[in-house]
Amino acid sequence: MTTATTGEEPMALALARLRTSGMRVTAQRMALLMAISESAGHLDADALRERAQRVTGSLSLQATYNVLRALTDAGLVRCTQISGHPARYEIERHDNHHHFVCRSCGAIRDVECTVGAAPCLETHLPAEYDIQEAAVTFWGLCPDCRAAAPAS
Amino acid sequence: MTTATTGEEPMALALARLRTSGMRVTAQRMALLMAISESAGHLDADALRERAQRVTGSLSLQATYNVLRALTDAGLVRCTQISGHPARYEIERHDNHHHFVCRSCGAIRDVECTVGAAPCLETHLPAEYDIQEAAVTFWGLCPDCRAAAPAS
DNA sequence: ACCCTTATCTGGAGTCAGTCAAGTCTATGG
């Protein structure tokens, strides 16, 4: 009993996520949402499109952006835009984790919050400012690139 | 006595900055560096080019990017890339301040460090990571946009 | 003061990520 991880499960999960968000269920949305789920995160629109295409056969660039936007707006996926890189997408986990970005190879790694759930959210800004989110990005070198660096 | 702020001074300052960085002094570099100094900061390449052009008469797009890159590499200016916006430039003050970005109008405002000079720099990342910088970006609504917001 | 070397600038084409618009298709409620 109890459905094991048969490969059917992620599909059912994706479907449930779309349904509970009140979104129409389409092949494109299913394929993209599953592609995001199955990846370790941090894939950009193009990579996700390619993966989704293996399932749906075809998927226009425009639809890719439409769907990713819709999923983001619905709170199902989190879009991380890192300067100098295309936007990356991952399943929204509501843990407000941050990211480390390697300046050399561009690799991205999750970094859990150092100080509770909302780090650095106190600022000296006047109360009139409506601060909704603090995005922390750590820049540096990943172990591989550090080892390969000329002089350090 | 003592040279007042005659308008000559910023020029001398810009010149000194270039010289001490071992950079060649060109009209384009002077004009751009002064444009960055004189602005309140947070101007993008295009706005800076326009201002510099008023001084030099002409300034190619390519030169603008070249110069900004060179100045950034030399540590004279700080380049802030905020996702969804063109890169902005300001004089490097080495105070590692952060930025607040209005989601509605895109305005940028400086935010001084909340916790000492290097906030949130402790992470749970393995020691093999070479963490060079932590960039904190606060997202939300500026007072104007908050007041103009439909419902809040 | 002038030349030489080499860094810098110009102009034009090209790239990349993403958006806009118009028309066709389809998921869902009745």
Next chain:
DNA sequence: CCATAGACTTGACTGACTCCAGATAAGGGT
């Protein structure tokens, strides 16, 4: 099963930036 709002496809387009080749000029040496 049909109607229709919403979603998809195609193709043109934009903004921000980069690459290249050739012209120009800054600064050291004489």
